[in-house]
Amino acid sequence: MKRKLLTFTLAIFLVIAANAQQKKPAAIQYYSKEVLNEINATPQQHKAIKALMDQSQKDARAIKSDESLSQEDKNVAVKKIVSERAKAYWALLTPEQTKYLQDKKKKLAEDAN
Secondary structure, X not given: OHHHHHHHHHHHHHHHHHHHHOOOOOOOOOOOHHHHHHOOXXXXXXXXXXXXXXXXXXXXXXXXXXXXXOHHHXXXXXXXXXXXXXXXXXXXXXXXXXXXXXXXXXXXXHHHO
């Protein structure tokens, strides 16, 4: 019995250690003030992106609280909001800002490997 418990404990430890060694790329917080400052976003861009975030959060909360929708329908609707928000975000950026963020994302992914 002790041998089985020791074997089980060792197996759990090895699984945890293996998972801890897998690196995940750091996520870029695209909508944060820090990232917007890093890409030298204009005051107009800051304002537009904040309004975009506020509206998408409001819309997502409304969907999540709608009891007439199934959980699957809620998930689909929220994913649509997130997708539309992302498209609008990228449309607000200049080509230089877009390239900077794409390059940064690529570098983070490479560093994680």
